[in-house]
Amino acid sequence: MTQLSRRRLVQGLGALAVSPAFSSFPSPAYAQGAARIVVVGGGAGGATLAKYVKVGAPNANVTLVERSPTYTSCFYSNLYYGGFRTLESLTHSYDQLRSIGINLIQDVAVDVDTSARVVTMMGGTRVSYDKLVLSPGIDIDLEAIEGxxxxxxxxxxxxxxxxxxxxxxxxxxxxxxxxxxxxxxxxxxxxxxxxxxxxxxxxxxxxxxxxxxxxxxxxxxxxxxxxxxxxxxxxxxxxxxxxxxxxxxxxxxxxxxxxxxxxxxxxxxxxxxxxxxxxxxxxxPQRAGGIAWRAGCVEGRWCPVSPESFASTKVKDVYVIGDSSNAAQMPKSAFSANSQAKYVANTLVAELNGLKPLPSRLRNTCWSLLAQNDSVKVGASYSVGELAGAPGLVAAGPFVSEPAEPASVRARNFKESEGWYSAITIDMFAAS
Ligand SMILES: Cc1cc2nc3c(=O)[nH]c(=O)nc-3n(C[C@H](O)[C@H](O)[C@H](O)COP(=O)(O)OP(=O)(O)OC[C@H]3O[C@@H](n4cnc5c(N)ncnc54)[C@H](O)[C@@H]3O)c2cc1C
CATH class of the missing domain: 3.50.50.60 (FAD/NAD(P)-binding domain)
Structure with a gap:
């Protein structure tokens, strides 16, 4: 990877918020030797996180566990029904993540021993971690509706x-x-x-x-x-x-x-x-991905996390991002998961480089296509505050499309959404 592309990626971490002078010595929170970061789930949260940690801390041993050989995004998939997208255009390869040195395991993570800090795969492979990040998305609740x-x-x-x-x-x-x-x-x-x-x-x-x-x-x-x-x-x-x-x-x-x-x-x-x-x-109805349950991270249907860090409030050295986390008031979206991934990567990269993370931002925008060139959006940014008497992520600067907007505004929203789709998928899967 060139110096320039690394610099670009570092800027993507919300100005990563750490000094670009990377040190090769992990902080004492990690075992001797290369720090081991294991990520389960190569989607909007997990792929982004693995990439940003590997780029920000090249000496870390980053392992991404993903069950599928390619990723087909749910986001933008409604456009496939309208005839505005093919399924192929929503399908992405992990090859470039491999090319930057991420150890990709194509298997299903079936268990986590949080005392020994080991993740076990269906195929029998076992991987040890210093920090584990879970971003397994959702499980469909097949007990919720009779039949x-x-x-x-x-x-x-x-x-x-x-x-x-x-x-x-x-x-x-x-x-x-x-x-x-x-x-x-x-x-x-x-x-x-x-x-x-x-x-x-x-x-x-x-x-x-x-x-x-x-x-x-x-x-x-x-x-x-x-x-x-x-x-x-x-x-x-x-x-x-x-x-x-x-x-x-x-x-x-x-x-x-x-x-x-x-x-x-x-x-x-x-x-x-x-x-x-x-x-x-x-x-x-849906619930946190099965591996989050195996790891003991779930309460109710979702995983409670500290809003400051996305660290599990139930299990040490485990972070939960994306749909599986309870990150209220942030909605469960790819934009949120990608933003949370960079937020957590900011902390991990700073730790791995022996630096202090600076505050970084959490944001979300969701576009919806209504008809050709007629797109609407909703969004906000989020910061740590008080929600019902407890710390939570409080929305600031919310915005939402309104009825009777000019066609030009709706057409511009659509262009924005197309730009977002290509930007987020480059952010998740491309080496530079
Ligand atoms: C119809 C539809 C439209 C949407 N439109 C939008 C939109 O316009 N904008 C937006 O921001 N969001 C949208 N979303 C939401 C978005 O798809 C999700 O919020 C986002 O993908 C969540 O990211 P994630 O990392 O939590 O999960 P995912 O992206 O689902 O990634 C989870 C990954 O983990 C893998 N995995 C799970 N368990 C294991 C395991 N045990 N071992 C190995 N691998 C595992 C899965 O195979 C998967 O690849 C839409 C969703 C749907 C259904």
Missing amino acids: YDAEATQVMPHAWRGGDQTRLLKSQLEAMEDGGVVVIAAPANPYRCPPGPYERICMIAHYLKTNKPRSKIVLLDAKTSFAKQPVFQEAFETHYKGMIEVNLTDQIDSFEVVKVDPRTKTMTVKSGQQFKADVGNVIP
Whole structure:
């Protein structure tokens, strides 16, 4: 790696906040020899973290454990349904991370011995760590909805993890007859990507409007309201009039899906009403990735972390970032996970170089595409403050798109989102 590319990466750490004079001596918090940083999960959080630590502390031994040979992003995957992206354009290689000296283990981490500080893989490999960073994303809760088990996901896909599920939902939409009904079940908060189900409705509606205009989409929502609701509801009216039926939970009716029958593609909501789908997209409740449970980091469904450092509050020398962490008020998004990764890398790199980290920033922006060139966004920055009497990450400078904005603003948002997608994936996977 050239001096210039290293400098660029260091700037990416939010001006990394440590001196560029790298020392090769790890602090006493680490064992003798090269410090061992093990990262589980090569997605928005884990890939970014592994790269920034390796670049900022080249002498550290950085191991990234990832189950898949390539990464297909969930973020931007709704655009695939609208015909604005191919799945190939959302799929990324780990080769460049290997080329900068990250030790990539393509396997599933199945256990963590937090006393001996060892991670065990399904294939039997064992790796010791000084610091362990977990960014395993989400597990779909297959116990939350009666009838929605692993087999049912192959009939009524959730498509809430990138790859095969995303492709399966698209192929079902393509096979559906004109005049068919797509039923989408959205979960209660918190879950991965709060505006995701509603962007998905828009993108599926865009595809149906063009290809199967007599078709309909029915939303069954466990919530009373949802992210960016005014602009989504405006889009449902202006772009897709008559195509979308929105069922939000209120004091009278609960539209939380509690049971599914994959044989008939029927969903039953809490109030007893049944909805039959031609294509059923069940997005169930979610929880921290399995390895975070094995490591003893979970409380409830997610992993409590110190908002100052993202260190697990339950297990020493383990950090949890991305969707698995409870980083309220930060939403579970790729932007958040990438920002958290750089925040933690800042601390680790400073420690490894015997320096003091300077404050770094946490931010999030989520764009949603409503129709061609019509994109909206929501975002904020976050800093440590008080939330319900305890330390937490408090939003500052929030912004959100509003109904009736000029088309030029929406088109600019779309350009921004395209720039963001290429920037974040370069940030995660490219060597320079
Ligand atoms: C439809 C949809 C649209 C979205 N749109 C946006 C958007 O526009 N903007 C945005 O910011 N976010 C968006 N998101 C959210 C975003 O995808 C996630 O928040 C983000 O990917 C979280 O990053 P992560 O590192 O926590 O998990 P992931 O990116 O999912 O990475 C986790 C990785 O860990 C691996 N893994 C898990 N367990 C193990 C194990 N035991 N051993 C080995 N490997 C393991 C997985 O294979 C995976 O590669 C969207 C999500 C969805 C579903």
